[in-house]
Amino acid sequence: MSNNLIFSGIQPTGNLHLGNYLGAIRNWVKLQNDFECIFCVVDMHAITIPQDPAVLHASIREVAAGMIASGVDPQKNILFNQSRVPAHAELAWVLNCIARIGWLNRMTQFKDKAGKNRDNATVGLYVYPNLMAADILTYKATHVPVGDDQKQHLELARDIAQAFNSQFGVDFFPLPEPQIFATAARVMSLRDGTKKMSKSDASDQSRINLTDGPDEIAQKLKRAKTDPLPLPESAEDMKERPEVANLIGIYAALSDREIGDVVTEFAGKGFAEFKGRLADLAVSVLGPIGTEMQRLTKDPGYVDQVLREGGEKANAIAAPVVDQVHDIVGFLR
Numbered sequence: 001m002s003n004n005l006i007f008s009g010i011q012p013t014g015n016l017h018l019g020n021y022l023g024a025i026r027n028w029v030k031l032q033n034d035f036e037c038i039f040c041v042v043d044m045h046a047i048t049i050p051q052d053p054a055v056l057h058a059s060i061r062e063v064a065a066g067m068i069a070s071g072v073d074p075q076k077n078i079l080f081n082q083s084r085v086p087a088h089a090e091l092a093w094v095l096n097c098i099a100r101i102g103w104l105n106r107m108t109q110f111k112d113k114a115g116k117n118r119d120n121a122t123v124g125l126y127v128y129p130n131l132m133a134a135d136i137l138t139y140k141a142t143h144v145p146v147g148d149d150q151k152q153h154l155e156l157a158r159d160i161a162q163a164f165n166s167q168f169g170v171d172f173f174p175l176p177e178p179q180i181f182a183t184a185a186r187v188m189s190l191r192d193g194t195k196k197m198s199k200s201d202a203s204d205q206s207r208i209n210l211t212d213g214p215d216e217i218a219q220k221l222k223r224a225k226t227d228p229l230p231l232p233e234s235a236e237d238m239k240e241r242p243e244v245a246n247l248i249g250i251y252a253a254l255s256d257r258e259i260g261d262v263v264t265e266f267a268g269k270g271f272a273e274f275k276g277r278l279a280d281l282a283v284s285v286l287g288p289i290g291t292e293m294q295r296l297t298k299d300p301g302y303v304d305q306v307l308r309e310g311g312e313k314a315n316a317i318a319a320p321v322v323d324q325v326h327d328i329v330g331f332l333r
Ligand code: TRP
Pocket: 007, 008, 009, 010, 011, 042, 045, 131, 132, 135, 136, 144, 145, 146, 150
């Protein structure tokens, strides 16, 4: 459908891992064939928590390289980093003057990220969801693929769009729909099946980085935590076995199969056999991505050019929308 426009964003903080791939990037690769898509490396969101400038700089390129290596086609889609398109910050200001403090006070992610010492959190972290709404609305995006944890921010974006339209008596912003991908949206740590796989985990053994080579991938999966029982006979049997459920979920996601189907295939078998098969599967899917990322990392000129051209295309869509917003609000141009 030609009226649909997809927008999604990913933060350039730390290394990309299997959770980012299965939870976000892989889904984007699937969407690009059927929809017009805009994918954004949200560097302005990243600085809501203090970042080392050199590390941030490298991470922006790395995340873009990871997306390209995973199959996001920079010709077919718009791929760029947020800070080079001024519309995001400009619209965010107007939306700051639409969203209410009470709405932001309900955001659970702010509470989690700010922790106990809320007075010390940046104001940027607090208004982060307004910037996210601006990202989406400045393209008048209709669909937003995100993980479960972003659902509340998307509802806020809808509320803001609605409030803007009604305050000014216009039908200007479409209300964006969340698209939550269910399968393996949550990839857990290989060392603790109750914790999310995370770039900030101290143990590198807990995650598979997209830059890991075949030997590292295989080794990490073979050493992944399990339990002494054989593989479960039914999905029901995995409830109390989070590590097992995680590995089976990863297998199902990487092979594009149903979890129940994978459970049936390996029911009653030992972990040595299952982990061997999982390692082969993971290496066959992720190995080429890692190799391509390493190649792109050696050629930052190419990645920079993709982001620059993507930024120009994004700006061409976003700038006129901001102009129209300024007219609606009553600013003099
Ligand atoms: N907040 C999102 C996350 O942490 C990233 C993001 C920023 C985003 N802007 C967006 C996602 C707009 C979708 C649409 O995952």
